Amino acid sequence: MLGLVAFDCRREVLQLVSARNVFLLTMCFWYLAETILQPSAIHEYSQTEAISALACVLLCLVTFGLAYQRLYLSRREGNHSALPELNQPQFLWHAFWVTALIGFVPLLVLSRGNIWTIFEDAFYPKPRWSSLFQRGRYGDGRDALLEMQMFLRAATPLAAAIVLGHGHKAWQRSLAGLLLIYMVARGLHDGSRFRLVEAVVPIAAAFFWRVPFRWKRPALLLALPVVFTVSLVWAAAAVRGRDEGRFAWRDAFSVQYVGFEMFRELLFLRRTVPNTSPWQWGYTYYVQAINPIPRFLWTSKPIEDAGLQLAVLQKAVVDGEPKLTIAPGLIGEMYWNFGIPGIAILSALLGMILRWWDAVGIQARQSLPLYTVFASGLYVVFATGRSVNLSTAYGLLSLYATVKVLCWWKAREATGS
Secondary structure (H helix, E strand, C coil), rough: EEEHHHHHHCCCCCHHHCCHHHHHHHHHHHHHHHHHHHHHCCCCCCCCHHHHHHHHHHHHHHHHHHHHHCCCCCCCCCCCCHHHHHCCHHHHHHHHHHHHHHHHHHHHHHCCCCCCHHHHHHCCCCHHHHCCCCCCCCCCHHHHHHHHHHCCCCCCCCHHCCCCCCCCHHHHHHHHHHHHHHHHHHHHHHHHHHHHHHHHHHHHHHHHHHHHHHHHHHHHHHHHHHHHHHHHHHHHHHHCCCCCCCHHHHHHCCCCCCCHHHHHHHHHHHHHHCCCCCCCCCHHHHHCCCCCCCCCCCCCCCCCCHHHHHHHHHHCEEECEECCCCCCCHHHHHHHHHHHHHHHHHHHHHHHHHHHHHHHHHHCCCHHHHHHHHHHHHHHHHCCCCCCCHHHHHHHHHHHHHHHHHHHHHHHHHHCC
């Protein structure tokens, strides 16, 4: 993995920011870091079990890399006719305010128009890192309305492009900047690691795009180890102080579990499946596939996602809810569903998908709006390392749907129909 990154660094620095490299670094973050830190939780497994689990990680990386390198995509196949419309400042602004407006609707409805309530929820931490606008695990009509906040996530990369780009007035950039501040504050004060990362990534991508070319390589090489270390410490501090809704920086290094430890989950699943727990045969992926269907429309919709089932296996469920947010990890879930062949086949499929997204990234290098959208997709790659969860892509999907609708409306006005 380090060799591939070093090769890209010498050959073409912009290739460093790719879905392939984010996936490789994600595997380091979710799996290999724990094998180096050696927490006590993995000492209960034998050396043979550890080597077997590492072989699964290696199989994932090898099959992913082979599929990624062997798949050929032309520039046309990586192109999306709708997304380049974002290069037009007026279209970009329209897409921003439409997504932001839709995203704020549930907040305004549930707060009864009280702006201070929305502000207080984002900027003031609360015990257990709770939020007034946080949906429950089992959705009803209210939760379906709250899910419309996905459009705020869609507006974030557009806001970053407006603030750091050209072609917009000062008041437009100010409004976009206020949204970015709101999204970062909200992610910081509700303890949601993914929400903060999702808000920060497009901003960082916009700054990186604006950095002069000769400074891009040193900027990346300096940023990667810093981001890796700070992320671990910050997550540990958030977990340690979760009961009080604060960051316990002094106790961060004594935390044994911060939610990034997927190697121990792989060890557990290798020992448990199929000895004491059956194969899933795609069931956890099925649960994610039907996730967009609101529960108030399908009251009997399955609730046993991978995280809940794993918590049940580990006897970590209280009153139907996991004690901690746990997940099987990308590789663990592959194994849990289809065994060793599943790791090879699904990793190869993932390599093809990310090769396609990198084809989109090549087109985005000359465009700040497209680059921030591309970076939002890289966040989805990182989040998927924990487990396959369709909701992590809701922001990106709602952005694409908005752009397609606006393109249709634009064409309709052009033809006068």
